[in-house]
Amino acid sequence: MSRLTQLSQQIATNTAIVDEYTQREGIKLGFGVNDTAAFPSDAPAEVLEARRIVREATQELNDLVTGPAEQLRWLACRYHDLSSLRWIYHFNLYSHIPLDKAITFEELAQKAGVDATQAKRILRHAMTNNLFHEPHPGQIAHTASSALLIHSRGVRDWVGYTTEESFRNSSKLVEATEKWGASDRLDQSAYQVAWETELPMFEHLGKDAVRAERFANTMTDMTSTDGYNIRHLVSGFEWSSLAEGSTVVDVGGSVGHACIAIAEKARGLQFIVQDRPEIVPQGEKQLEEVADEQIRSRIKFQAHDFFTPQPVEGAAVYLMRFILHDHPDSGAIDILRKLVPALKNGSRIVIMDGVMPEANVLPKSEERIMRIMDLEMMTTFNAKERERADWEKLYSVADSRLKLKNVERPVGSAQSVMEVVFEDEGNAS
Numbered sequence: 138m139s140r141l142t143q144l145s146q147q148i149a150t151n152t153a154i155v156d157e158y159t160q161r162e163g164i165k166l167g168f169g170v171n172d173t174a175a176f177p178s179d180a181p182a183e184v185l186e187a188r189r190i191v192r193e194a195t196q197e198l199n200d201l202v203t204g205p206a207e208q209l210r211w212l213a214c215r216y217h218d219l220s221s222l223r224w225i226y227h228f229n230l231y232s233h234i235p236l237d238k239a240i241t242f243e244e245l246a247q248k249a250g251v252d253a254t255q256a257k258r259i260l261r262h263a264m265t266n267n268l269f270h271e272p273h274p275g276q277i278a279h280t281a282s283s284a285l286l287i288h289s290r291g292v293r294d295w296v297g298y299t300t301e302e303s304f305r306n307s308s309k310l311v312e313a314t315e316k317w318g319a320s321d322r323l324d325q326s327a328y329q330v331a332w333e334t335e336l337p338m339f340e341h342l343g344k345d346a347v348r349a350e351r352f353a354n355t356m357t358d359m360t361s362t363d364g365y366n367i368r369h370l371v372s373g374f375e376w377s378s379l380a381e382g383s384t385v386v387d388v389g390g391s392v393g394h395a396c397i398a399i400a401e402k403a404r405g406l407q408f409i410v411q412d413r414p415e416i417v418p419q420g421e422k423q424l425e426e427v428a429d430e431q432i433r434s435r436i437k438f439q440a441h442d443f444f445t446p447q448p449v450e451g452a453a454v455y456l457m458r459f460i461l462h463d464h465p466d467s468g469a470i471d472i473l474r475k476l477v478p479a480l481k482n483g484s485r486i487v488i489m490d491g492v493m494p495e496a497n498v499l500p501k502s503e504e505r506i507m508r509i510m511d512l513e514m515m516t517t518f519n520a521k522e523r524e525r526a527d528w529e530k531l532y533s534v535a536d537s538r539l540k541l542k543n544v545e546r547p548v549g550s551a552q553s554v555m556e557v558v559f560e561d562e563g564n565a566s
């Protein structure tokens with residue numbers, strides 16, 4: 138049987154499983170303006186697996202029938218997908234198109250203050266990605282994806298951050314390598330070239346409240362994606378095994394989205410979310426919007442620079458999600474060492490970050506997300522997604538009393554939960 142036939146059969150079999158499930162559950166998968174619901178992340182495992190196979194097999198089939206030269210040529214033109222999306226975001230085109238009816242390109246251009254012909258060309262390109270559609274010639278309307286730019290602050294900020302910032306950084310990777318080689322300094326990455334600054338990314342970002350807020354919202358939105366869903370953190374560690382009243386310190390916890398999710402399940406724990414001073418008020422404001430008082434009352438925010446000594450001593454768990462991967466080894470070791478004096482024998486650090494596999498171990502769609510994150514770390518921080526041996530070395534070099542006890546990658550997660558225990562027998566209480 139040819140590979141094409143194999144793939145087409147896989148697609149037919151697995152699409153039937155997805156279709157049966159979505160029909161049974163009354164879930165509509167479509168491009169219509171109201172079809173914005175995400176595929177349920179809590180669908181049965183066999184349905185999620187079938188969906189993964191369909192996504193991977195359709196991609197492979199498409200590449201195969203396209204052929205290598207044609208595939209490569211058009212791969213090399215994908216920057217236009219990002220630049221047109223950026224234009225749409227930057228000039229707020231989406232916000233001037235009503236959700237319930239189509240308007241002409243001229244009306245849209247007038248409202249947005251842009252040129253009608255240019256807007257039409259950009260939007261007609263975007264339509265080839267199922268973003269907006271033209272129900273009647275010369276009229277523009279929303280599809281599900283473009284409607285999300287209105288409905289979802291998180292998706293909008295994600296698109297804003299990636300197209301206005303990450304895209305810009307990644308386009309300077311070659312220049313950064315030419316300038317500094319394979320530097321591992323936080324202030325010698327593509328980010329510094331792109332923004333013409335000597336400051337590391339977070340220091341530079343912190344000077345602009347709008348950009349800092351957009352980044353924090355992107356991080357929150359990421360917790361809704363398949364690979365980085367916050368449920369993987371909630372299920373990846375036995376939070377309920379901690380004693381009633383125990384404190385969890387979320388170091389670099391942004392606006393508190395991880396603690397809110399854990400607090401929903403583990404209702405006896407207290408939380409301190411630490412972050413840079415400009416993030417703390419944003420987190421406090423967002424916490425006020427959490428309806429459940431039992432959750433709100435257990436979460437506090439604290440401004441803390443994790444390059445300075447940890448002020449909360451003896452907490453049951455210090456959580457670091459998406460922190461150490463932002464830092465080259467020297468910085469990651471420094472962050473851990475600033476934490477160690479606050480630890481007591483048996484204290485735990487729960488680190489949630491990618492643990493890079495060898496190539497071809499994971500399903501391609503899962504590996505791809507991890508490789509994207511690895512390059513994101515390279516361009517923004519000269520940091521990386523570490524392999525297991527890198528993590529073990531990092532902990533032992535930071536402090537020989539830090540022992541990696543458990544590494545768990547929840548099914549479908551692009552990150553692993555690493556449990557590091559501080560073993561200081563000499564000072565056991």
Ligand SMILES: C[S@@+](CC[C@H](N)C(=O)[O-])C[C@H]1O[C@@H](n2cnc3c(N)ncnc32)[C@H](O)[C@@H]1O
Nearest residue numbers: 339356389390391412413441442443444458459
């Ligand atoms: C990649 S985000 C991860 C946020 C959150 N832990 C999560 O899982 O989504 C990194 C966080 O570290 C914070 N951060 C950066 N430098 C910091 C520093 N020196 N001290 C404390 N927090 C810092 C950023 O503001 C940001 O919220």
